[in-house]
Amino acid sequence: MGMTADRNGSSSAQPGGTIPLRSVVWDRFWNPCLSGLPTWLANHPLVQAAWEGVDPHHCWDMHVHLGGIGDGESGIRIAPAMQSLWHPWPRLQMVFYKNGAGVSTAPPGQVDARYVERLLALVNELPDGFKLLLLAMDQAHDHHGSPLPERTACHIPNGYVRQLAQSFPQRLAWAASIHPYRADACAALEEARAEGAVAIKWLPPAMGIDPADARCLPFYRTLARLDLPLLTHAGAEQALHGTRQPRWGNPLRLRLALESGVRVIVAHCASLGKDEDLDHGGQPVTSFQLFARLLDHPDYHGRLYGDLSAITQRNRRLELLRTLLERTDWHDRLLNGSDYPLPGIPLLIDPASLARAGLLDDDCVPLLRALRGYHPLLFDFVLKRHLRFGSYRWPARIFETRSFFDRSAAA
Numbered sequence: 001m002g003m004t005a006d007r008n009g010s011s012s013a014q015p016g017g018t019i020p021l022r023s024v025v026w027d028r029f030w031n032p033c034l035s036g037l038p039t040w041l042a043n044h045p046l047v048q049a050a051w052e053g054v055d056p057h058h059c060w061d062m063h064v065h066l067g068g069i070g071d072g073e074s075g076i077r078i079a080p081a082m083q084s085l086w087h088p089w090p091r092l093q094m095v096f097y098k099n100g101a102g103v104s105t106a107p108p109g110q111v112d113a114r115y116v117e118r119l120l121a122l123v124n125e126l127p128d129g130f131k132l133l134l135l136a137m138d139q140a141h142d143h144h145g146s147p148l149p150e151r152t153a154c155h156i157p158n159g160y161v162r163q164l165a166q167s168f169p170q171r172l173a174w175a176a177s178i179h180p181y182r183a184d185a186c187a188a189l190e191e192a193r194a195e196g197a198v199a200i201k202w203l204p205p206a207m208g209i210d211p212a213d214a215r216c217l218p219f220y221r222t223l224a225r226l227d228l229p230l231l232t233h234a235g236a237e238q239a240l241h242g243t244r245q246p247r248w249g250n251p252l253r254l255r256l257a258l259e260s261g262v263r264v265i266v267a268h269c270a271s272l273g274k275d276e277d278l279d280h281g282g283q284p285v286t287s288f289q290l291f292a293r294l295l296d297h298p299d300y301h302g303r304l305y306g307d308l309s310a311i312t313q314r315n316r317r318l319e320l321l322r323t324l325l326e327r328t329d330w331h332d333r334l335l336n337g338s339d340y341p342l343p344g345i346p347l348l349i350d351p352a353s354l355a356r357a358g359l360l361d362d363d364c365v366p367l368l369r370a371l372r373g374y375h376p377l378l379f380d381f382v383l384k385r386h387l388r389f390g391s392y393r394w395p396a397r398i399f400e401t402r403s404f405f406d407r408s409a410a411a
């Protein structure tokens with residue numbers, strides 16, 4: 001698959017196992033987005049060690065964004081603010097997302113296509129069997145279930161994600177996104193299931209969903225009956241702006257779904273921000289504490305899960321990473337996902353500071369930097385396989401998430 005690199009810098013890595021220091025400073029801000037993972041890097045002892053004990057046929061990266069700007073046939077719609085000079089912050093975010101996905105230099109009209117091209121090239125460089133779970137994103141809706149296109153930060157249509165996944169079933173699976181207030185929500189769920197969706201994705205504050213609203217009940221009952229897990233964000237969300245109802249990201253608001261029998265995955269383990277402790281008068285505590293409270297509740301065993309996407313980003317507290325490594329009793333309920341394209345953005349994840357904190361061996365740092373330039377998905381995988389706190393590490397099964405989604409593989 002012919003990928004066009006952002007910058008043709010094959011000198012970034014040399015055969016022979018040593019990792020050069022070319023443009024070390026620049027590469028901390030900008031991903032060179034190189035193509036063609038060199039053999040010496042793929043076979044590097046630290047990369048090989050990361051695969052040890054992991055069966056790639058059971059490895060699903062369960063949090064991968066299918067992005068774009070809607071310049072092709074994808075039907076993707078991005079809020080004008082993300083691209084407007086009048087909104088410098090969202091616009092800047094967009095510049096870095098594009099860099100992470102390797103589409104910065106794509107000519108107008110080809111961004112969506114390049115995004116897919118690079119993603120496929122990357123997954124094809126991973127061992128056979130390794131799959132990506134691609135996420136759709138429904139529009140924001142109002143109280144009555146009517147779409148709010150002008151308040152939707154980003155709409156990734158189910159049909160687009162489904163088509164791509166169905167075209168490459170050896171490598172891709174898909175999660176639909178359906179707003180529960182839609183009049184056709186339950187029918188859409190049945191349809192998505194019939195078309196092979198293996199999960200449903202929500203971002204409640206951006207989409208305008210209150211997960212504790214009784215209007216979600218029919219949706220939850222259908223999810224439980226179809227055995228479709230709900231992947232939903234909790235805690236603060238910085239990646240997307242939308243209806244701005246931060247309270248709806250409170251992990252405690254997921255109890256209704258859990259009590260309805262739904263398997264719920266909290267994206268990023270609610271690792272960012274604070275929420276009201278609704279059990280104790282509403283005082284602010286970290287969202288992670290509230291997630292942990294639910295995770296420790298015996299009633300929610302086998303129901304509540306957390307994903308490890310974004311957890312290594314520098315805006316997360318290291319304390320939290322240590323907890324997730326050390327709480328071995330949680331490990332059966334953690335699922336690995338990368339949050340691609342975010343691991344491709346050098347500013348977001350800094351292996352050197354993880355090493356300084358004692359969570360990573362020093363010799364991993366130059367390797368990971370080189371790897372990120374070629375392969376953000378492998379970068380994320382190798383980084384997390386090498387993370388440690390004292391003698392605690394994440395076991396292989398956290399990366400072997402397939403059976404959670406593909407119930408035929410669960411047996």
Ligand SMILES: [Zn+2]
Nearest residue numbers: 063065309339
């Ligand atoms: Zn995400």
